[in-house]
Amino acid sequence: MKKAPPRQEHEITQLLAEWRDGNQAALDELYPLVYDELHRLARRYMSRERKGHTLQTTALINEAYVRLVDQRNVQWANRSHFFAISAQIMRRILIDHARRQTYAKRGGGARQVSLEETAIVVQDDLSEFLRLDEALKALAELDPRRSQVVELKYFGGLNNDEIAGVLKISKNTVIRDWNMARAWLHHQLTGSAST
8 A cells, every 4th residue: 555645644643533533524624635545445456356347446435435434433543544444344345246246146156266475366256255255254253363464454455564553563473464364265265275
């Protein structure tokens, strides 16, 4: 994720605090500062989707923003935390959309999903996206922090330092959690013990 200039990063954090405290005008000031980053995040998500996806990038941003505005009880820590929550919301929107599409199609064959060194690759098939979601839910039950690391890194686009800040853990712990989670997900998605 492209890092905001320090002044803008501080401004985003300050506006998030004001919004949390009930200042609706802060939300109006926040939107132009975060829109480009939300757009990059949405574009990143949509680039992984199949060609001809019925949900457009702008619709994903708008739906995510509407859901973000409804997040009244979140204690926003900083800019990274905001974008981590944004990534989770966008992921949920795409999963809900994929489920609706899959139900409409009544099935479909699944192909194998592979893990690369630094990213989980989701093929065009909707069922694979749903399999990844189910695997992440299973990982969250076994090890919530490792699941969060995957979500923040893969879906949120945060780097190891940003993830460490959001989760309040060391960068080395982030790296260990990412490697272990990646291996576990690979095993779950492919049924093999190799990484």
